[in-house]
Amino acid sequence: MKEKNPIRKWVRFLMDVIVMISLAWLVVHSFLSQTTISGHSMEPGISAGDIVLVDILSYRFFAPRRMDIVIFQRGGSAENVKRVVGLPGETVTIQNGSVYIDGKLLDKQRVSNIALPGIAANPVELQQDEYFLIGDNADSSEDSRFQNVGNVKRSQISGRVWFRLLPFRKFGPLPR
Numbered sequence: 001m002k003e004k005n006p007i008r009k010w011v012r013f014l015m016d017v018i019v020m021i022s023l024a025w026l027v028v029h030s031f032l033s034q035t036t037i038s039g040h041s042m043e044p045g046i047s048a049g050d051i052v053l054v055d056i057l058s059y060r061f062f063a064p065r066r067m068d069i070v071i072f073q074r075g076g077s078a079e080n081v082k083r084v085v086g087l088p089g090e091t092v093t094i095q096n097g098s099v100y101i102d103g104k105l106l107d108k109q110r111v112s113n114i115a116l117p118g119i120a121a122n123p124v125e126l127q128q129d130e131y132f133l134i135g136d137n138a139d140s141s142e143d144s145r146f147q148n149v150g151n152v153k154r155s156q157i158s159g160r161v162w163f164r165l166l167p168f169r170k171f172g173p174l175p176r
Contacts, residue, residue: 032055035054035081036050037050042083042137043140046081046161050166052161052163053162054159054160055162058159067083067084068176069083070157074156084131084133085099085132088130088131090126092144095121098114099111118145119146120144129154131152162174
C-alpha cells in the first residue's frame with residue numbers, strides 16, 4: 001500500500017532512520033570499542049592519532065591469529081597495540097633482523113627489519129597461553145622483545161584492531 005500523505009511518509013522515513021541508527025549504536029557499543037593510537041610503533045599501517053575500532057567479541061570465542069593487530073593491557077599501564085607474531089607453544093627467535101618461528105623465517109611483509117632483537121636473540125619459548133607481539137615499526141616499538149613487556153598472556157589481550165575510523169582519508173578495514 002502506497003502512502004499518499006507526504007507528512008506521514010516523511011515521519012515513517014525518519015522513524016526508519018532512527019531505528020537503523022539505534023541498531024548501529026547498539027552493535028558498536030556492545031561488540032566493539034574504539035581507541036586512539038598513541039606512539040609510532042605501528043607505522044606506517046597505523047599512525048599516532050588514528051582512531052580505530054576494536055573487536056572485543058571474537059576473542060571470546062576464537063584465539064588470536066598470527067598477524068592480527070591486537071590491543072592488550074600491560075601491567076598497570078595504558079592499552080598497547082601490537083601485531084601477533086608468535087603463537088602459544090611456538091619458539092620465537094630474532095636473527096639478522098628477521099623473525100623466526102620454530103626455526104622458519106616469518107614472512108616480513110608487515111614487520112620491519114629489527115635492529116635490536118632484545119630477549120629474542122636467544123630462543124623464546126611461548127607457553128600455552130602466551131603470545132609474542134611486535135610493533136610493525138620495530139625500531140620504535142616497546143614490545144615482547146623487552147623484559148618489561150615480555151610474552152603477553154591471553155588474558156591481557158582485550159581485542160582485535162580491525163577498522164580505522166579517522167583520519168577519514170584512511171577510513172576502512174586494516175589489512176592483516
